[in-house]
Amino acid sequence: MTKKKLRDATQAFKRSLVSPLEKHFVLRLYITGTTPQSVRAIANIKKLCEEHLKGHYELEVIDLYQQPQLAQGEQIIATPTLIKLLPPPLLRIIGDLSNTECVLAGLDLRQKA
């Protein structure tokens, strides 16, 4: 684990202590450049996060064209793929995330919404 990652994890932990009631989401979106699906996926997940998770989420967007090494061990077979790292369980959603209902269900955010 790099120092930076360690720092990020520490901050996440601190945040979880500050607001224990709100679950902290760590999301990672794998895309490939500026393909239409990728672009749409970014726009959709950003909109969704801002609407439902504002203030307690972290979103990383990984362009596999530029950072292919970051796909190693993540079993990515297609892009866009969204992975919910936290809270458990780990979950993958493939596609441009335009079906908000499915995404919210996948992220276990139905009741909240």
Place this chain on the structure above:
Amino acid sequence: MPKKPVRTQKQLLTENEDLRGRLAEAEETLRAIRSGEVDALIVSDAGSEQVFRLKGADRVYRMLIEDMNEGALTLTAEGLILYANRRFAEMLTTPLEKIIGSTIHTWIVPDSHWILQALLRKGGDQKRRGELALTASDGTQVPIYLSVNRLSMEGLPNSFCLVATNLTEQKKRNEAIVAAETLARLILEQAAEAIVVCDETGRIIRASRAAHALCGESPLGQAFERVFRLQRTDGAAFSLAETMNSGDRQRIETRLEGDGQALYLLVSVGSLVGTRNETLGSVITLTDITANKLAEDGLRAKNRELQILHEIGQAILASGNIQHMAASILEKALAVSLCDLGVIRLLDRTSRTLDPVASHGYLNPKNLRRHRKHLDDRTTGRLLRIFARKETVVSERVQDEPGLRIFRREGVQSLILIPVLAEHDMLGALQLGSRTPRKFDPHLINLLETLGNNFGIAVQKNRLLEETLASQAQLRALSRRLVKTQETERHHLARELHDEIGSLLTGLKLTLGVPAGSGTDRIDARTAAAHAIIEEALVKTRSLSHSLRPPMLDDLGLLPALSWHVKEFTGRTNVQVNFQHHDLQGRFPAEVEITAYRIIQEALTNIARHALVHEATVRLWADQSALGIELSDRGAGFDPTATLANTSGVGLLGMRERVASLGGSLTITSAPGTGTSVTVELPLATGEKTVRSEQ
């Protein structure tokens, strides 16, 4: 709710088998895709099939974007970053995954927000370029040049493509350039030297403040030689082009004629060379060395002055003659002042005239003769002004001034009059004239005044020396006369004793030595004869005694003694003396009486010896303050000055010494053929005697 059909175990097993097969196929497909065994995927999209090549032609463009030196990104209209390349991430010192998906506003410094908004708002055809600054994760600000293009992407019609150029290095370079320019300007403004930068044609393109001050106007845009008309030491005009071509470009001494005063400038020329070693122009430094130069000149002038003063000193020491000295001083004065003519005149106190003692350069000797000026002559005007003020008079334009006629007649345009002074005593003047108009600088005036003073002191010393020598000669003559007088007196005494007293005593001895005859008559006759001889001897002895020192003078006073002496003198010399006196009753101080007696005795003797007359007048008078004596005759007369000077007149000299010792005055008026008058006044001081030396 429909009832689910119940399947048999066999059905389930078959289904399971089928699923396993399909799973294996799916896994194999995924494996093949993941391991790169496929090069294209077929995707169903709205009923049509699309072929996605995994390594297509767009890869080249993608690589171009990914590896290019500028930051590239795509934005939604709201500023969401949909794409960013690694270069952009590097600008922000942030991992790329933290940038994509974030909003651009997070990374732009607050001051630059409005610029970005403006760029994003502009119409389609307008150029969308601007400078703004990013905030990197480490807090540094990154200046960028941003160009924005509208992009229409599928599903996102209002998006933008941005290219960001990092300006940090350029800014640094610009700052360095600005700093260099500021430094250059600072040097130009602060430098004490005048610094001028010229282009290759020799025109001035930059000039320091000192250079502006030097030429009094803005030199910019003008040819160097036109603004700075410099003269080299050899008199040639300074040429920038020639100097640039020659090897010698450093410390060239030049002269710049200014308003009234010349400046001395040290010029150094350097080439202004471009990056490809091409000559762009020249940098000229002008250092003002006028002060050094003037100091040097001053030192040289002082040296020359000292040299001249030394030579003058030598000349004065070597020469005891005022004329020679004056000639030598005048020669030097003319040489240092570069004058054409000059004259030195000394004041004769007796005649009150200014007489030339040395002159040079007169075209017409008459003009010099006319220069003999009487102090009381009003036309002497300007010349005598220096006697009133004891100051140097300079006239740089003789033509414009009244007076000075004689110098004008000699063609003099400028003149200077220097007093010849000795301890504030005006002895004369040094007058120099130039036939061309000129100025006399203070150094020169100072030097000439020093020459005047030196000459004055030399003249004074010379005069004192002459007076001392004359006094010594007179003293020697006096002492010789004293010895002679003494010898004469002794001789006279001896002869008187021998001839008169001696013969009488011999006669007496013979008279008494004759053998005594018998008879009273004979004895009586002999006694009577002896008696007569003794009587005569007594008379002779008394006369002798009187001539040595009249006892009557001590016993009875001046008048009886003189009366006796006049009578005796007439009896002896057959010169009739008309003796007049007034208020001579009573006694005078002993030294006055004896002096008066001896003067009259000496003067009468002189009359008897030299005047060749039979008559003389002696008058005496006295008042509270003085005893007056006047002796006159109408005899042969003589030249008193010559007689006194050639020391033959020891009698006169003796008289004068006697009078001087009492502080009296003696006047001798005489000329050959006109008779002689001697007037003496002896002061009768009560109490302390006032002693005053006769000049």
